[in-house]
Amino acid sequence: MSGLRRERIEVKSTDQLEAMRVAGLVVAEGLAAMREAAKPGATTADIDRVGREVLASHNATSNFLGYGADYGLPPYPGVACVSVNEVVVHGIPGPRVLQEGDIVSVDYGGIVNGWHGDSASTFEVGEVDSDSHLLVEVTRESMWAGIAKALPGNRVGDISHAVEVSIQSHGRTFGILREYTGHGIGTAMHQPPDVPNYGRPHRGPKIVPGMCLCIEPMVTLGSDDIAELDDEWTVVTIDSSRAAHWENQVAIMPNGLWVLTEPDGGRAKLAELGVPYGGPD
Ligand code: MF3
Ligand code: CO
Numbered sequence: 001m002s003g004l005r006r007e008r009i010e011v012k013s014t015d016q017l018e019a020m021r022v023a024g025l026v027v028a029e030g031l032a033a034m035r036e037a038a039k040p041g042a043t044t045a046d047i048d049r050v051g052r053e054v055l056a057s058h059n060a061t062s063n064f065l066g067y068g069a070d071y072g073l074p075p076y077p078g079v080a081c082v083s084v085n086e087v088v089v090h091g092i093p094g095p096r097v098l099q100e101g102d103i104v105s106v107d108y109g110g111i112v113n114g115w116h117g118d119s120a121s122t123f124e125v126g127e128v129d130s131d132s133h134l135l136v137e138v139t140r141e142s143m144w145a146g147i148a149k150a151l152p153g154n155r156v157g158d159i160s161h162a163v164e165v166s167i168q169s170h171g172r173t174f175g176i177l178r179e180y181t182g183h184g185i186g187t188a189m190h191q192p193p194d195v196p197n198y199g200r201p202h203r204g205p206k207i208v209p210g211m212c213l214c215i216e217p218m219v220t221l222g223s224d225d226i227a228e229l230d231d232e233w234t235v236v237t238i239d240s241s242r243a244a245h246w247e248n249q250v251a252i253m254p255n256g257l258w259v260l261t262e263p264d265g266g267r268a269k270l271a272e273l274g275v276p277y278g279g280p281d
Contacts, residue, residue, distance in 0.1 A: 007192035009184055011210035016115070017251045017258065018280075020186065020212060023060065023117035024249055024260030026110050030054035031121050032263075034080065034108065038123040040100045044082035048093035051080040051108050060110040063118070063189045074232055081107040081120075083235075088218055088226060088243035089180060090233040100126035103136060105245040109189060116189045118214050119261035120247035131221055132242055138174060139219040139244035142166040142197075146182075146215040147250050147266070148273045150207060150257060156193050157203030163217050164198035175224035175241070182216045185249055209254045216247030253278030 012020070030051045037050045055062055062079040069075040076092075083091030083105040084098065091105075098104060107120035122136045145166035149158040159182075167174050182195030193205045197217045207213075222241025229236065237243055250266070251258040256278025259266025265279040 009192050010186040020115040021260050023110055023112040023115045026058045026060045027117035027119045028261050028263050030108050034106050035123050038104050040126055042098050044096045045093045047082045048078045048080050055110050060112045063109040063111050063116050085242050086237050086240045088235045089245055090235050092233055098125045101128050103132050116185050118185055118189055118249055120245050122244040135221050136244045139217050140246045142217045143215055143246040144269055148275045150250050152207055152209050154207050155204045156195055157199050158201050160196045160199035161201040167219055175220035175222055177218040177224055180218055182214045185212050185214050209252050211252045214247055214249050218245045
């Protein structure tokens with residue numbers, strides 16, 4: 001039935017998207033600071049602490065901290081998910097020490113004036129092996145391939161299909177998580193529609209100006225089979241293969257795209273992809 005259900009997708013005014021950009025920039029600043037902190041010897045709790053400081057410095061609140069309580073989960077204890085190597089997503093910050101050669105996915109969000117920001121990056125800790133580097137790059141490129149399809153008139157399935165095709169276009173097979181998807185975002189962190197990282201083109205809700213979508217591929221070097229640890233959060237690959245996660249939050253504007261969680265609004269990368277930038281000059 002879900003294909004027939006009319007999802008109420010929140011459509012924002014340009015003023016509202018500008019308000020949400022403030023949250024997006026705070027999140028971008030926090031991720032940049034956490035990238036600097038992701039050095040050998042740092043713990044995943046250290047990374048989270050940096051994220052807290054950036055939120056506090058902007059009087060932003062966390063949309064991650066305490067999340068899940070409404071869904072019967074243990075309230076999420078961090079402002080970021082810090083997921084190392086075989087941890088795909090939702091790694092709880094703690095005593096784990098980053099080692100040279102690790103990859104660490106940091107998913108982070110914040111709320112400013114009621115508007116939500118949400119973004120993720122995978123950082124390389126020192127020098128990483130070539131497979132890990134490829135995984136990180138393939139995952140990031142697939143996020144942008146999806147963003148490039150988030151244009152008015154397309155459908156959500158066009159994004160999903162582009163992400164999948166991009167991931168599987170490198171002459172080897174990667175695992176793509178099925179259980180977790182991208183999502184709408186606005187006055188809440190998770191809104192309709194779901195944005196899967198695989199699927200058929202020309203399906204799903206029509207994309208219109210005023211929507212804001214988080215596009216967030218989660219990709220592994222091995223199988224897509226995952227397990228959740230007893231903490232009810234940490235998601236690991238069953239085959240212990242490494243995973244990467246990239247996420248950006250993109251506003252659909254009448255004349256193009258505005259990537260709210262990129263410092264330049266996505267200008268440079270959209271130009272490279274031949275996609276119109278739709279944010280302010
Ligand atoms: N921000 C994640 C997402 O991209 C969800 C984080 S779950 C939380 O959808 F509990 F950590 F907040
Ligand atoms: Co998200």
